[in-house]
Amino acid sequence: MERNVKHDKKLFEYAKKSGDQIRGAHYKSMMGNYRSKIRSLVDKHDFLYLDYSREKNATTLSKSDGK
Structure with a gap:
């Protein structure tokens, strides 16, 4: 479960940086x-x-x- 949190946290950061609010809220x-x-x-x-x-x-x- 900790791995899932870490993975979702990474995807949340990517969604936040790209401006995708729907995926950000999901993660x-x-x-x-x-x-x-x-x-x-x-x-x-x-x-x-x-x-x-x-x-x-x-x-x-x-x-x-x-590069």
Whole structure:
């Protein structure tokens, strides 16, 4: 599920940079759904914990300069 959050976060950033509000809203909603599932799973099991560093993306969009 953390992979799904990371993937959707990347797609959300791409949609935001391209100005696509519909896809941006979709991916933001999907991130919320996965985060909700993760939180409920962590709440049920005491030995699990949330590690937000695993959700971080290093998304840098640069303009292609023909290379």
